[in-house]
Amino acid sequence: MRGREMPGTQWQKSSFSGVEGPNCVELASVEGHLLLRESDDPDTVIATTPARLNALVRWQKSQRRSPKVREPARHR
Known part of the structure; x- marks a missing residue:
């Protein structure tokens, strides 16, 4: 799916992206689908559903709360 081929689509910038800059x-x-893209690469669009995006965000947040498990050091 190409972002520039979607005339009339109303894109909203994430509030976490800041005011300026191309990394939004x-x-x-x-x-019924959510479309995601980066402002510096508007031709690349990812389509998902609200439920799947919600699951991804919940999983990502759970990873921040969990302590990082370190692999045991390997001796050579």
Whole structure:
């Protein structure tokens, strides 16, 4: 799916992206799907559902709360 081939799509920049700069995550909602893209690469678009995006965000947040498990050092 190409971002520039979607006329009329209303993209919203993430509030975590800041005010300026090309490194922004943008979202749009089209026919029950969420579209995601980076503002510095607007032609690449990822389509997902709200439930799947919610699951990804919950999983990512759970990874921040969990202590990092370190692999035991290997001796050579």
